[in-house]
Amino acid sequence: ETGVTQSPTHLIKTRGQQVTLRCSSQSGHNTVSWYQQALGQGPQFIFQYYREEENGRGNFPPRFSGLQFPNYSSELNVNALELDDSALYLCASSLGMGGSGYEQYFGPGTRLTVT
Amino acid sequence: AQTVTQSQPEMSVQEAETVTLSCTYDTSESNYYLFWYKQPPSRQMILVIRQEAYKQQNATENRFSVNFQKAAKSFSLKISDSQLGDTAMYFCAFMRAGNNRKLIWGLGTSLGVNP
Numbered sequence: 001e002t003g004v005t006q007s008p009t010h011l012i013k014t015r016g017q018q019v020t021l022r023c024s025s026q027s028g029h030n031t032v033s034w035y036q037q038a039l040g041q042g043p044q045f046i047f048q049y050y051r052e053e054e055n056g057r058g059n060f061p062p063r064f065s066g067l068q069f070p071n072y073s074s075e076l077n078v079n080a081l082e083l084d085d086s087a088l089y090l091c092a093s094s095l096g097m098g099g100s101g102y103e104q105y106f107g108p109g110t111r112l113t114v115t
Numbered sequence: 116a117q118t119v120t121q122s123q124p125e126m127s128v129q130e131a132e133t134v135t136l137s138c139t140y141d142t143s144e145s146n147y148y149l150f151w152y153k154q155p156p157s158r159q160m161i162l163v164i165r166q167e168a169y170k171q172q173n174a175t176e177n178r179f180s181v182n183f184q185k186a187a188k189s190f191s192l193k194i195s196d197s198q199l200g201d202t203a204m205y206f207c208a209f210m211r212a213g214n215n216r217k218l219i220w221g222l223g224t225s226l227g228v229n230p
C-alpha cells in the first residue's frame with residue numbers, strides 16, 4: 001500500500017510569485033485535505049476535496065486554490081505569494097465521508113519559503 | 116467554534132518511564148472524534164491514537180493510551196515505557212462528525228525522552 005506523497009520537498013519563492021504543490025493520496029482514499037503549519041504552530045485547515053469537489057474551506061483568502069483529479073491526487077496553488085505564506089504545507093488523505101473514513105493520513109509535507 | 120488547548124509547551128521524561136500529555140477542547144457538538152498525532156523532526160505527522168466521542172471505553176494502542184473525559188472535555192495521552200524514538204511534537208486534534216471532516220489542532224507539546 002502506497003502512502004501519501006508530496007512534491008516538492010521544499011522550495012523557495014519570491015514574494016508575488018505563484019506556486020503549485022502536489023499531493024498523491026493513499027491508495028483507496030478519495031478525500032484530500034490541505035493544512036498550513038507555520039513554524040512553532042499547529043496546522044491550520046486550508047480546504048478539503050472529496051471526489052473532485054471542494055468540501056469545506058478554512059479561513060484562507062481566494063489566492064489559495066486547489067484541484068483534485070480523477071485519480072484523487074491534488075494540487076494546492078497559491079498566487080501572489082506573501083512572506084507570511086512561508087510554512088510547512090501538509091496534505092492528508094482519508095477514505096471519505098462514511099464510517100471509518102474520518103482518519104487522516106499525512107504526507108511528509110512541503111516546506112515553502114517566501115523571500 | 117471548536118478550540119483545542121494543550122497547556123504544556125514542553126515536557127521531558129526518562130527512558131522507560133511514563134508520561135502524560137494534557138489536552139482540553141471546547142465544543143457544543145455531541146458527536147466528534149479526537150486524535151493524538153506525533154510529529155518527529157522529520158516533519159511527517161503520524162497518527163498515534165484516536166477516540167470516538169460516542170465510545171466510553173478509552174482507546175489503547177500498544178504503549179499509548181488515552182484518558183477521555185467527555186463531560187470535562189479532556190483528552191490526555193499516556194505514554195508508557197517511554198522510548199528515545201518517542202521524542203517529537205505531539206498534537207491533539209478535534210474533528211466534528213459530519214461531512215466537513217477538518218481537523219482542528221492544538222499548539223502542540225514538545226516531548227523529549229532522555230536516556
